[in-house]
Each structure stands twice: as structure tokens, then as C-alpha cells.
Amino acid sequence: MSDPLRLGIAGLGTVGVGVLKILRDQADLIAARAGRPLVATAVSARSRDKDRGVDISGLAWEDDPVTLATRDDVDVFVELMGGSDGPAKAATEAAIAAGKDVVTANKAMLAHHGQALAEAAEAAGHVIRFEAAVAGGIPVIKALTEGLSANRVLRVMGVMNGTCNYILTRMQSSGLPYQTVFEEADKLGFLEADPELDVGGIDAGHKLSLLASIAFGTRVDFAAVQLEGIGNITIEDIEQAADMGYRIKLLGVAQMTGRGLEQRMQPCLVPDSSPLGQLEGGTNMVVLEGDAVGQIVLRGAGAGEGPTASAVMADVIDIARGIRLSTFGQPAAGLLAARGASSAVPAPYYLRMALMDKPGALAKIATVLGDNGISIDRMRQYGHTDTAAPVLIVTHKTTRAALDAAISGMDVTGVVAGRPVALRIEQV
Ligand SMILES: NC(=O)C1=CN([C@@H]2O[C@H](COP(=O)(O)OP(=O)(O)OC[C@H]3O[C@@H](n4cnc5c(N)ncnc54)[C@H](O)[C@@H]3O)[C@@H](O)[C@H]2O)C=CC1
Numbered sequence: 244m245s246d247p248l249r250l251g252i253a254g255l256g257t258v259g260v261g262v263l264k265i266l267r268d269q270a271d272l273i274a275a276r277a278g279r280p281l282v283a284t285a286v287s288a289r290s291r292d293k294d295r296g297v298d299i300s301g302l303a304w305e306d307d308p309v310t311l312a313t314r315d316d317v318d319v320f321v322e323l324m325g326g327s328d329g330p331a332k333a334a335t336e337a338a339i340a341a342g343k344d345v346v347t348a349n350k351a352m353l354a355h356h357g358q359a360l361a362e363a364a365e366a367a368g369h370v371i372r373f374e375a376a377v378a379g380g381i382p383v384i385k386a387l388t389e390g391l392s393a394n395r396v397l398r399v400m401g402v403m404n405g406t407c408n409y410i411l412t413r414m415q416s417s418g419l420p421y422q423t424v425f426e427e428a429d430k431l432g433f434l435e436a437d438p439e440l441d442v443g444g445i446d447a448g449h450k451l452s453l454l455a456s457i458a459f460g461t462r463v464d465f466a467a468v469q470l471e472g473i474g475n476i477t478i479e480d481i482e483q484a485a486d487m488g489y490r491i492k493l494l495g496v497a498q499m500t501g502r503g504l505e506q507r508m509q510p511c512l513v514p515d516s517s518p519l520g521q522l523e524g525g526t527n528m529v530v531l532e533g534d535a536v537g538q539i540v541l542r543g544a545g546a547g548e549g550p551t552a553s554a555v556m557a558d559v560i561d562i563a564r565g566i567r568l569s570t571f572g573q574p575a576a577g578l579l580a581a582r583g584a585s586s587a588v589p590a591p592y593y594l595r596m597a598l599m600d601k602p603g604a605l606a607k608i609a610t611v612l613g614d615n616g617i618s619i620d621r622m623r624q625y626g627h628t629d630t631a632a633p634v635l636i637v638t639h640k641t642t643r644a645a646l647d648a649a650i651s652g653m654d655v656t657g658v659v660a661g662r663p664v665a666l667r668i669e670q671v
């Protein structure tokens with residue numbers, strides 16, 4: 244058997260500990276599959292003495308992850324600290340400069356710096372792999388870069404943030420309001436240190452931008468992702484959507500349109516009988532559509548110690564096997580910047596608003612919609628109070644631009660209280 248592949252692991256939190264446990268528990272199986280043993284030689288974390296449930300006494304310790312990344316006894320630098328900049332980026336750059344391959348779970352770093360890091364690594368003949376960064380344990384990067392490599396990808400879609408899916412499905416099943424369920428998720432330890440990364444759609448947007456780059460052969464462009472979080476979703480919306488046969492999901496969609504690359508991460512209505520509609524709790528689902536293969540649905544754990552470490556280890560094993568794929572599925576230097584197109588593809592929309600109880604109010608709304616070329620598919624009034632009547636409208640297909648123009652027009656009529664809620668109904 245060949246020499247061991249030596250790993251330097253920076254970050255011994257949820258994922259880092261999971262990686263050490265797999266290395267300890269599956270050493271023989273991995274060596275057989277990789278054709279050589281895999282060993283951790285050195286580690287780095289904030290606290291050396293913390294009890295993590297794994298023995299690190301036989302491993303070299305480095306306080307500074309940059310020093311770890313450049314050690315002579317490290318072949319692969321495994322970055323599991325997190326953060327888009329700071330030590331994660333500095334250590335990854337140092338590892339590449341020192342001639343190491345890199346495996347990371349860090350979607351934030353790659354969404355912001357993936358192109359530059361990939362170009363640097365590839366110019367130096369090294370690889371950066373990141374299966375764990377998108378949908379955790381689901382092998383979606385492998386599916387795109389390997390299994391579907393002969394396809395023109397038509398659309399990539401998915402629920403990629405488990406915390407948001409937990410919050411939305413828990414609101415649905417319990418009837419509890421957003422704030423209560425958000426606090427529950429916090430107590431369960433689901434939320435990122437900055438919860439806005441989860442509920443603001445940012446974490447999921449990072450993941451979508453990485454998938455879009457691989458799927459469409461373009462440079463990662465997180466800034467072009469149209470982002471909308473779940474913070475404004477009310478129990479009323481969840482119940483009204485359910486009444487019409489839909490579920491609300493924080494859904495990511497990337498597709499190449501005639502006007503450019505559309506990347507959206509936003510709450511959408513999807514049919515409750517669809518695989519995405521049926522997705523419960525903290526689970527992730529990614530739907531890939533290729534011209535030759537048709538539709539593929541991947542479902543599984545997008546986070547957690549075991550699932551995320553499983554994906555990290557799969558990348559490390561590929562490196563041990565001598566598999567040297569480009570970071571984004573084709574040489575990074577040749578990737579082109581995509582023209583961004585926001586919501587170019589028309590769709591039906593769900594619109595909920597509180598209408599003043601004034602004669603002709605509904606007619607004014609219908610006129611504004613008509614003036615913007617939007618026709619109404621369904622409409623209902625419910626829960627009438629003394630002063631306002633909630634109104635629900637489902638439009639026929641329209642563009643987001645036309646809808647936004649109509650919403651501005653409604654403002655001027657003076658018959659709508661507050662800003663209407665507008666959610667896209669996605670064809671999945
Ligand atoms: N936890 C999960 O289920 C998933 C995590 N990820 C990603 O994996 C990475 C790690 O996540 P977790 O393990 O959850 O984080 P964590 O917060 O549990 O652990 C982070 C580790 O990095 C260490 N660290 C942070 N800054 C450091 C520094 N300057 N020097 C040395 N060590 C430092 C901390 O001491 C800690 O050991 C992140 O990029 C995260 O986004 C990706 C998918 C799922």
C-alpha cells in the first residue's frame with residue numbers, strides 16, 4: 244500500500260470532530276477504498292484543552308491555522324473553521340502557496356473568494372474540493388461534476404438551508420407564529436451564530452451561487468443572487484397557501500435564460516404533493532435538471548456532524564485516489580462572468596394584502612393589476628374586520644418587474660394598508 248495521505252485539520256467544531264471520528268472509526272475501510280491510509284497529523288482550533296470526545300493527544304497542535312496549513316507533514320489542508328475572510332481565507336491561501344490540496348466546508352468563503360482561490364490552486368497544480376459546503380452530506384457537487392458531466396444543465400433548484408425548512412414546516416404543523424418557532428430553533432441550537440445568515444437566505448444563497456457556477460460553467464457570482472429571507476412569512480401566509488394546495492419553502496433556483504443567468508433564493512409556493520413540498524424539518528433537497536438525463540432529486544441531511552464529515556471525507560478520499568477535478572468542474576481561469584438576469588422567467592404569484600373597507604377598493608386593485616398586464620387567476624376575501632378586508636389574489640404568469648410596478652401602483656390608490664406580500668409560485 245502507498246504512503247499515508249497526511250491531513251492538517253483547522254477547526255475542531257461540529258464538522259472537524261466528525262472528520263476525526265470517521266478517520267478513527269473507519270480507518271481500514273477508507274484505506275482499502277483509497278488505496279492508502281489517511282491520517283490526521285496536525286490540528287488547530289481556538290481552544291486546545293476542550294473535551295471534544297475525540298483524542299487529539301497524538302496529533303501536532305498549531306495555534307495558528309496558517310502555520311498548520313504550511314507544515315511539511317501536511318499534504319491536504321482541511322479547512323473547517325468557517326467565515327468568509329479572516330483565518331479561513333488566509334490559511335487556505337497559505338496552503339495553496341505551500342503546495343497543498345485543500346478540502347473545505349466553507350460556503351461563505353467560496354461564495355466570496357472561490358474564483359480567486361480556484362485560479363490560484365489550479366495555476367499551482369492543486370485542487371480545492373468542497374462537497375460539504377453545499378447541502379452537507381448530499382453528494383450534489385459530485386452529481387453535477389461527475390454524474391451529469393455530459394449534460395447541459397437546464398435548472399438547479401432546491402431547499403438548501405435546513406434551519407429555514409425547519410422553521411417553515413414547524414409553523415405549518417404547529418400553527419405557531421414565526422417569532423415563536425424562530426426562538427424554538429434557537430434553543431435547539433439550529434441557528435448560525437449570526438441567524439441572519441440562515442433566515443435572511445444568505446447561507447442558502449452562498450450554496451446556490453456555488454452550484455450555479457458548476458452547473459452553468461460561469462464564475463461564482465453571489466452578488467447576483469436575488470435574496471429574500473423568510474422573516475416576513477406569517478402563519479396566515481402558510482395557512483392560506485396550504486388551503487390552496489401549496490407549501491412555502493425557501494427555494495433556490497438557478498437557470499440560464501435568454502437574458503442571462505437567473506439566481507434566486509426566496510420564499511416560494513410549491514405544490515404540496517411535489518417532492519419539495521413534502522420536504523419536512525431540517526432536511527435538504529436539490530433538484531437537478533439536465534437535457535439528457537431529465538430530472539434528478541437528491542434528498543438528505545444538509546448539516547450535522549456525521550453528514551457533513553461524510554462529505555469532507557469523500558473529497559479527501561478522492562484526493563487520495565488521485566482524482567484531481569477542477570474546483571468548479573472545469574478550469575477556473577476559463578470560466579466567464581455570467582450576465583445576471585433577475586426573475587426573467589414569468590410565474591404566477593400569490594399576493595396577499597389588507598384592503599381598506601371602501602367602496603370600489605377591489606376594483607381599483609384589479610385595475611392596477613390590469614394596467615400592468617397582470618391577469619387574475621383566483622381571488623378571495625376572508626376574515627373581514629370593521630376597517631380592512633384581507634384579500635388573496637393568485638395571478639396568472641407575470642414577471643417580478645410587472646408585479647413590483649403593480650405593487651407600487653397599489654400604494655398610490657390609498658386602498659391598501661401596508662405593503663402586499665408577494666410570493667412566487669414555482670413550477671417544480
Ligand atoms: N455544522 C454543520 O452542520 C455544517 C457546517 N458547515 C461549514 O463547516 C465549517 C465548520 O462548521 P462547524 O464545525 O459547524 O463550526 P464550529 O463553530 O462548530 O467550529 C469551528 C471550529 O473552528 C475553530 N476556529 C475558529 N476560528 C479559528 C481560528 N482563528 N483559529 C483556529 N481555529 C479556529 C473553532 O475553535 C472551532 O473548533 C463552516 O464553514 C460551516 O459553514 C457546512 C455544512 C454543515
Ligand SMILES: N[C@@H](CC=O)C(=O)O
Nearest residue numbers: 403404405406545546
Ligand atoms: N445553517 C445551515 C447549516 C448547514 O449548512 C443550515 O441550516 O442548513
Ligand code: NA
Nearest residue numbers: 374377379381
Ligand atoms: Na454536499
